[in-house]
Amino acid sequence: MILNKISYMSQNAINLMNADSCILDASCVLKELIENSIDAGASKITIKIEKEGLQLIQIVDNGKGMSPQDMLLSIEKHTSSKNDEKDELEKSESLGFRGLALQQICNLGQTEITSRQKNRSRGFYLRLTDGKYEPVKECYSEIGTKIIIRNLFYNSPSHKKNSKSGRQELTKILKIINQYAIGYPFIGFKTSIDGKKDFIFEKESKETINPLLSRIKKIHSKKISEDLIYYNGVKGETTFNLFYSNKKNLFKAEKNQSYYINNRPFFNEKVQKILNKIYSDTFSTSRYPAFFLFISLPNSEINYRLDPSKFNIHFHNEKETLEKLTSFLDEAFHDNQKINKNDEKKEIILNGSFVNFHKNFILEQTNSGISITNTEKNKKIEISIESLTKLFE
Numbered sequence: 001m002i003l004n005k006i007s008y009m010s011q012n013a014i015n016l017m018n019a020d021s022c023i024l025d026a027s028c029v030l031k032e033l034i035e036n037s038i039d040a041g042a043s044k045i046t047i048k049i050e051k052e053g054l055q056l057i058q059i060v061d062n063g064k065g066m067s068p069q070d071m072l073l074s075i076e077k078h079t080s081s082k083n084d085e086k087d088e089l090e091k092s093e094s095l096g097f098r099g100l101a102l103q104q105i106c107n108l109g110q111t112e113i114t115s116r117q118k119n120r121s122r123g124f125y126l127r128l129t130d131g132k133y134e135p136v137k138e139c140y141s142e143i144g145t146k147i148i149i150r151n152l153f154y155n156s157p158s159h160k161k162n163s164k165s166g167r168q169e170l171t172k173i174l175k176i177i178n179q180y181a182i183g184y185p186f187i188g189f190k191t192s193i194d195g196k197k198d199f200i201f202e203k204e205s206k207e208t209i210n211p212l213l214s215r216i217k218k219i220h221s222k223k224i225s226e227d228l229i230y231y232n233g234v235k236g237e238t239t240f241n242l243f244y245s246n247k248k249n250l251f252k253a254e255k256n257q258s259y260y261i262n263n264r265p266f267f268n269e270k271v272q273k274i275l276n277k278i279y280s281d282t283f284s285t286s287r288y289p290a291f292f293l294f295i296s297l298p299n300s301e302i303n304y305r306l307d308p309s310k311f312n313i314h315f316h317n318e319k320e321t322l323e324k325l326t327s328f329l330d331e332a333f334h335d336n337q338k339i340n341k342n343d344e345k346k347e348i349i350l351n352g353s354f355v356n357f358h359k360n361f362i363l364e365q366t367n368s369g370i371s372i373t374n375t376e377k378n379k380k381i382e383i384s385i386e387s388l389t390k391l392f393e
């Protein structure tokens with residue numbers, strides 16, 4: 001989304017938030033910076049991490065950039081460009097809405113921000129140490145924003161203590177990158193760890209039949225991604241897209257399960273419980289499948305405010321939303337059982353077989369032919385292979 005100018009948020013909007021501190025460890029810093037790049041409309045994000053983020057976190061995007069005035073405002077508390085209706089934060093379509101992250105990050109490390117807007121031939125550079133900044137300087141820059149954080153938590157022993165042992169922190173950092181790379185397949189992500197390991201996910205082409213599946217396959221091991229079963233459904237204003245592993249690829253724990261709401265990675269314990277319960281009841285197993293669940297619903301239905309990390313979300317109409325989810329999962333798993341019983345091969349046909357070919361339509365392969373869903377009218381028509389064959393006679 002392309003954003004307006006940065007301004008101070010209203011006191012009313014600030015009062016609505018439950019967020020004083022949003023940075024717990026290095027992975028939180030990276031998460032916030034990635035979200036800002038996505039909100040700035042970037043199609044390419046390049047990340048450098050050194051010493052689990054404690055020595056260096058660098059992020060470069062090709063988004064809309066900031067003016068020198070906005071750069072100075074961005075590092076103030078409760079300044080944001082992302083709230084049109086400042087008292088209705090939950091309607092915000094952007095990943096950020098509190099005007100908090102950058103200000104906190106700048107106080108926890110030595111920060112450099114370079115940014116250039118599309119309409120300018122030069123960029124601007126801002127450097128901060130101990131919360132104090134030097135005057136903004138004009139400089140060479142590509143279009144977009146580059147943020148460098150060095151010596152993260154050098155001035156905060158409590159944050160340093162929070163950071164897990166090196167390996168664990170790196171695992172968290174990579175998980176964050178993978179989650180956003182899956183939620184946003186049309187953004188290219190390049191990551192370099194300690195100048196040694198590179199992870200490159202080029203942006204998915206618009207022609208890719210199933211960009212989500214294609215991204216998942218690039219990121220996850222074969223055991224997780226090879227035979228994923230795809231199912232989608234529309235319940236009122238809520239759309240569900242689910243990829244889940246078949247009975248041959250189950251795991252001891254729930255760790256290969258991720259959830260996205262309007263592309264944003266999220267967690268909700270009730271959603272997780274429902275998914276695993278319906279799966280284990282339907283397929284009579286005590287092991288856990290890999291899941292990638294994508295939910296799309298109006299932002300006004302979601303409450304991000306209760307959690308400072310914006311990761312744990314609540315639904316305003318929880319009962320209704322969870323009922324829709326339950327009904328969708330019943331259909332998804334029971335259809336799959338039918339397929340399993342009738343023809344093992346058809347399960348594979350379902351893989352990677354949907355395309356959003358128009359903003360209002362989803363074209364999808366089914367086990368008997370194709371279906372077209374009109375997401376605006378919440379209607380689905382199915383055309384069998386026999387009818388399709390007849391059309392060509």
Ligand SMILES: Nc1ncnc2c1ncn2[C@@H]1O[C@H](COP(=O)(O)OP(=O)(O)OP(=O)(O)O)[C@@H](O)[C@H]1O
Nearest residue numbers: 036037040074080081096097098099100101102145
């Ligand atoms: N990479 C970027 N490109 C362009 N503008 C940016 C970028 N990063 C930050 N900004 C600007 O700086 C402002 C402040 O960023 P910050 O992350 O602190 O707050 P936010 O994203 O509005 O809310 P939140 O605290 O929930 O993340 C943003 O609203 C945005 O206008």
Ligand SMILES: [Mg+2]
Nearest residue numbers: 032036096101
């Ligand atoms: Mg932000």
